[in-house]
Amino acid sequence: MTTFATPTTTEREPHIEKLQTAAIELGGNLSEIYRDRVDSALHDNGALNRHKEANLSDDTVAEITEKIERSGVKYLYYMLPTLGARTVAKMVPAKHVVRNLEKGISFHRTALSDLQSDIFGNLIGGGVEAKEFVGLPQPETFQQLPWDNEVGRIFCAAYEPEHLPTVGGRPNAIDSRANMQRTHQLMKDIFKLTMKSGTEPEMVWAGESIKPTLIPGHSPAYQVENLEVMRPIYKRLEEYCSALDFDMIEGDYEDQGQIELNWQFDDIERTADRLVTYRQVCSQVAREFGVEASFMPKPYLGSMGNGCHHNLSLWDNEGNNSFITPGETTLHMSQLGRWAIGGILKHARGMMLVMASTVNSYKRFWDPGQFAPARANWGLDDRGSMVRISAIGRAEVRVPDSSVNPYLSHALLTAAMADGIGNQIEPPAPGSEGETLPMSLGEAIESFREDEFIQAYLPDDLRQVYLDMKSDEWARYCGAVTEWEFNQYWQAIP
Template sequence: MTITKPTTTEPAIEPFLDQLQAQSTTHGCNLSELYQRRISGALNDNDALNRHRERNLDDDTVEQLKEKIERSGVEYLYYMLPTLRSRTVAKMVPAKHIVRNLEKGVNFTRNALMDFQNDVFGNPIGADIHAKEFVAMPDPESFDALPWDNQVGRIFCTAYEPEHLGAIGGRPNALDSRANMRRAHQLLKDVFGLTMRSGTEPEMVWVGESITPRTIPGYNPAYQVEYLEGMRPIYKRVHEYAGQLGFDMIEGDYEDRGQIELNWMFDEIERTADRVVTYRQICSQVAREFGVEASFMPKPFLGEMGAGCHHNISLWDEDGNNTFAVPGKTELHLSQLGRWAVGGIIKHSPGMMLIMASTVNSYKRFWDPGQFAPARADWGLDDRASSIRISSNGRAEVRVPDASVNPYLSHALLIAAIADGIGNQIEPPPAGALGADLPRTLGEAVETFRASDFVRANLPQELGDVYLEMKANEWAQYCGVLTQWEHDQYWQAIP
């Protein structure tokens, strides 16, 4: 497919469009089709585990990691992976075994990546008692000492099928959402010459007797310094730990009763997603230290703001230029390449909703009017009512993801939608135009996800099947619960 430059009434230079045309010519095909072919075949790599092992055992890699561990004083290591439900599982291994584990990895029960979840009938989801273990190979560059106990460190891992499993031995484990995102991002770089950078806005609620604010009925406490002051010990400790783990913390504010948002500098999505997971662990630790509770529940209170995790995304070319902005253009705008990217996201937003808003509680955000939660697939220029907001030149704020999101799955699907949008030149509707309704319950999102050939094609089949089963089961569990609302409505409704 030939990349055509749009006709405009004013001169606007977008040099990357020429590069994109060259990429298409070099490959001799539609770039989105090339991306799709490669992503579908990425799991069929029986040498993936062996290559990871060889990288780990590079002499410089081994010596540098051993030196970091010795200098840090770490004696125990958490070998960690994210689960599909956006939690984290780990094994603790004495740090003295690091060289052995760089070669052999550590073995996990397969059910761990699904949080050992059972369905409503008590059957394990995704793996039963006969399921084989997987090998978790450490990623040396992800090592860090935990600031709250410098004798304990962590290292992220990548999951593989054991080499003894015949035809699939040595391949990437399809249920590893972190590795899936990293593969998708590498393909975006290889096929389109683009790198995605992202900054997230992790809103959350803190509850405890020592930090309970006295608010004025009918007034929202957002941004008021008095309430931020009440959270001073909390945010100072979070900043302290985050800084020691390599975060560049930039700003924060008080948003609603007990809700604060602390942001860090945007980066390539691998670092951003890992930091989202790490940030949640930091907050949990800080809560323990202060005797309070820290919650990433998307909608803990009606009539108050929900907890979002907006993704502020941008695409950068190989020369370090932000392709979402037109050079020299100062008024608020989105480049042609950016509009195609937004067009792809809008087109596939309904099918991606199960990933972006992944719990029963997520959808309560969209039923509470006046709380800035978008419920349509649309975009606008500095418009908080839209699901995609162009808040400044060079970035698009995707506003649907909430505090419970799996950041690896969300970024992977945004890459896929963007690849489709750019490769097929999908024009979005005009900025500010009313978009299509998004699913409004987890049940609707389950069925929309099930029916989306595009979304299912851009996730490993096993991952998509298991995730769908987990979320359909979550909806079934919710439908089987009696609530106080039902008693209030129906206990004496008749006669």
């Protein structure tokens, strides 16, 4: 069993004493208990029926039917996020919502792996013989789409159908959203800590009507004139996001066509859902204005990449930010926070395949001077660090980019912090050089394969399908003949 901290530290950081009490009550190392329960949660054959029973309670049925009738919604998207950070859905007339609360929606198994085929033409995650899964709606996620008031959406959780032998009724292991919800709940149950996050999604907009004013040798960042060019865009974005319960807080123009709009931080479940929703909002607004909106991580060399920094904190049951040492007013990270950072840095290389998930993601790290970190280190208000302590009580993880699957990234960061806290992993001093991060998707794949932590904390099926998807992407890229190669080699000899 792990013994937590010294008396002096415990006096200043009372949440550490709570961890010691939890370890005694549970009778073991909190990180090991956490890991064991992550695995056992997937083997719960009663999960589907409990979800159905909750959906069919009188209060739930009355509430969702009243909401839909009052809203005027006539059609519902029953929606799930995929491993590739897209969304899939089926449309059903809203009048059938009670039926769907019980029966759910059936999807082909490969929907969660983006129906992606490998280079040999085989569907990744299962061929034509693959069994369907059931997407059971979560009524509390119902929202009306502000650009068409007759259409709404509702998130689903994926389960194995009850008729399947052995696995029937269990959570579908490839559902990244449900996986994140489970891992976070275990953080709450075992460590008595809630993870909150605020993301910073950068993206590039392109079109004749929104071309920026560019001056050679000058960055277009923060220029009011460039914000004015984007005014119709950001106004419509803010309008739609606010209608979908985002608390929009600020935005700026950062580089050629690049804007960043931020909303208030929240529990990671809400933050991840909002990030997925924000991408859909941007796609809709682009259609309305006849322009293009891209979350491509690195569209232009010499310009900023599209990052999606995750600003993290852990809060106790009394509403206190555990990254803050009471009475300390200088920029700092509490002891518990340093252990959490220690876990993130320890597993940084293995997590990169999720944080920077595409071939293009790694172009961010090859373009010097663009604030993209290349080492597993941390620092106090240091934009070159992987983890930047940007404010008291907040750790900004700077490697995720705007193509990230936020459910996978937050699940791994939750598990990494649980490992760091449970095993008291002390990070090196702020500003230390740190281990080199993968610099290509191929290197990230190998780091992902080799990391025992990744193997233990992601469900086997999810990990393998995700690895298959990314390995195929890397193989296709390695086999592609690019314009650079033509320029470099077409007339290189003699």
